Each structure stands twice: as structure tokens, then as C-alpha cells.
Amino acid sequence: MRKVSADLDERCGLRVRRVVDFEGFAAQWEPSLYFLVRVQTSEERRSIEDLQSTGLDNLAWVVSDQLEIGDIVVARPFKGELIVLLRESDTHHALFLTNRCNSNCLMCSQPPTKEDDGWLVEEALEAVRHLNWHPQTIGLTGGEPLLLRASLRRVLDVIDKSLPQTAVEVLTNGRLFADASVVPEVLSGLTTKVRWLVPLYGHANFLHDFVVQAPGAFDETIDGLLTLQEHQQEIQLRSVLISPVLEVLPELALFVARNLPFIREWALMGCEPIGFALANREACELDLVAWGATLEQTRRVLRTYRIPHVWMNTPLCALPQPLWPQAQKSISDWKNVFAPECEGCAARQNCSGLFAWHERGWKPAPLRTMETTEVNL
Numbered sequence: 001m002r003k004v005s006a007d008l009d010e011r012c013g014l015r016v017r018r019v020v021d022f023e024g025f026a027a028q029w030e031p032s033l034y035f036l037v038r039v040q041t042s043e044e045r046r047s048i049e050d051l052q053s054t055g056l057d058n059l060a061w062v063v064s065d066q067l068e069i070g071d072i073v074v075a076r077p078f079k080g081e082l083i084v085l086l087r088e089s090d091t092h093h094a095l096f097l098t099n100r101c102n103s104n105c106l107m108c109s110q111p112p113t114k115e116d117d118g119w120l121v122e123e124a125l126e127a128v129r130h131l132n133w134h135p136q137t138i139g140l141t142g143g144e145p146l147l148l149r150a151s152l153r154r155v156l157d158v159i160d161k162s163l164p165q166t167a168v169e170v171l172t173n174g175r176l177f178a179d180a181s182v183v184p185e186v187l188s189g190l191t192t193k194v195r196w197l198v199p200l201y202g203h204a205n206f207l208h209d210f211v212v213q214a215p216g217a218f219d220e221t222i223d224g225l226l227t228l229q230e231h232q233q234e235i236q237l238r239s240v241l242i243s244p245v246l247e248v249l250p251e252l253a254l255f256v257a258r259n260l261p262f263i264r265e266w267a268l269m270g271c272e273p274i275g276f277a278l279a280n281r282e283a284c285e286l287d288l289v290a291w292g293a294t295l296e297q298t299r300r301v302l303r304t305y306r307i308p309h310v311w312m313n314t315p316l317c318a319l320p321q322p323l324w325p326q327a328q329k330s331i332s333d334w335k336n337v338f339a340p341e342c343e344g345c346a347a348r349q350n351c352s353g354l355f356a357w358h359e360r361g362w363k364p365a366p367l368r369t370m371e372t373t374e375v376n377l
């Protein structure tokens, strides 16, 4: 989530608000929504305070050059900052629904907590209600969103109603779809167009269960995938490229091809060097270039069985060139950076680049500036 420092009206509170400019707020104002008016001068600020004193308590002012008009924000006054929940100019849009999870993946970028954080669902619903633009796709993430059961369905239904043109992607480990009581709560009569992003880390229970640190997870995930297929739901399978996964990747590709041919796509993803990945460095830190032969072998299996696949969070210089056409610019805008080596690189425009925190963690490979002749996407 993008954090922004700002000089903030103390009446802002913890509410979700839409950022508007001083000239435009009157046209957008309605009593059921909350607005944060970006002011430039002390006169504009006083005008907002005058309106507040007449009873317009859904207005607050902010001074910040880091906010964009149309941002959906929430204040964390105790930290003196604003969180930008949604920004129109971003390529990727996501709402964070819970920090609780029933797995403990070795490379989890968002280590789970146990506290009740049901307020996050209300915050997400408010964010959707305050939107005055339509994201092409919105991701719902956690934690494990399926733990929310009926509340997840509530979010899906609200998006379907308020943003009918928006596609939804739910990042879930899928395990709770093995629970017959969860399936009707989430899937029965669902009309929202959802793509379920479900990770799989091995072709046998001990492999997958080790990576997610949860006994029984492999069987539940396979059960969940079959349940989604039964309900004609679109699935993107996901695998993060850490050592225990790379060691069996071609075999996992064969397993996917033979047993899960109904998936829409398989995303093979570079590891985000943050969270549990930093604590499990021996499994997570690696040089993707050294695994090039494994990646090419995996690609051959996937091409043989015609399994659509993409490489995500993987800089082009870390991949064998035959993989480049399937490499995506996948890192969310607010955490995407390039390194000094990328200056003048001919591949930069098509490259995923790096996670912003690679400096505290690691790069997925030693970077190599590409020559113009090497780029052939």
C-alpha cells in the first residue's frame, strides 16, 4: 500500500475519503460520501473550515503534492500519514481484506497475524463506494480472503453491482474450498466475473505442505481447484520460484499438464524479498540465471502440453531469452523500481524491473544491461 505524508485536517478521522480538488469538490459533493479536499492556499483551507462550521462534516482538507485527484484514501492519524487504497493512474489495483491466514508460506511477503481485522472488509466496501472511476481489474488480497467466507462474497457482490465492467482477481490458497460449508457461501449463484489466483508449490503433498508450512494443504488445495473447476470458475495457478519449487519445477509442470489442464494460465513468479522470505533466505534467495536450464525445461513441458503460462516479477535479464514473450510487467506500481544497471537498457520498457525493497533483500539475478539487438519481444 502506498503511504503518503500530508498536512492533514485533524477532523479527517479514520474514514475512507475521495480526494477532490478545491475547484471540483462542489460538483462531486453528495451527503453520503466523504471528501478530502486538496487545498493549495490558506484561503482555500479557510473556505473548507467555514463550510465545516455550517455543518458539512463530510469535508476535510489536506495539503499534499503526493495525492492525485480521484485517489481513494484513508488516514492513519496516529502515524501522521495517509494510505492510498486506490489510484486511477496505477496499472494494478487491489484491496486488502484480511491479514489472517491458514498457511505460513516460507516466502510470505505479508506475514499473517491472528487479530480480528474485520474492519478491513468495511474499509474495502467503503473504498468501492467512494470510487468515481472504474478500474479494469481489481485484486482482492490478504492474508487468506476465503477465511472471510460470506464477507468475501459480500465484497464480490458489491463490486459486481457497483463496478459491473470491472474484473475481479482473488488471491487465495484455495484450501477452504475443500470445506463443503464454505463453497455455497462463496460460490453459489455468484455472478461476479472472478479469476481465482491459487498457488501450488509441488506435485506431492510433502513438497507443497513444506513450502506453505501447513500439513494437509496440498490435498485441500487440489480439492479447492477441482471445486472451482466444478463451478466453472476461471483459475490462474501460481508458483513462486524459490529453491524447493525450482528443484521440482519440470515435474510440477508435468503434474499440472496431466492433472489440472482446466486452468486458464500458470503464473511462475519471482520471489518478493520481504517478510518471511528474509527470514527464510536460504530457500528464497537465489540467482534465477543459474536456474536457466530448469526454466527452459519447464517451458518445453508447458509448450508440449499447451499450458498457457506467464513469468511474473522476473526481470528480462534474469530469464533465458526464449521465455521473454511470456514475461509480464507485473509488479504493482507503488513497489516497482529499476536499478542503476537499468539506465539505458534496451529491454526496460518491457521489463518487470525490481521490487522496491530489493536493496534490503536481494536482486533475482545479477542485472545485465541489454543491447538493442538482444531485444526481440
Ligand code: SF4
Residues within 6 Å of the ligand: 315, 316, 317, 318, 338, 339, 341, 342, 345, 346, 347, 348, 351, 352, 353, 354, 367, 368, 369, 370
Ligand atoms: S537491466 Fe534492468 S531493465 Fe534491463 S532487463 Fe535487467 S532489470 Fe530489466
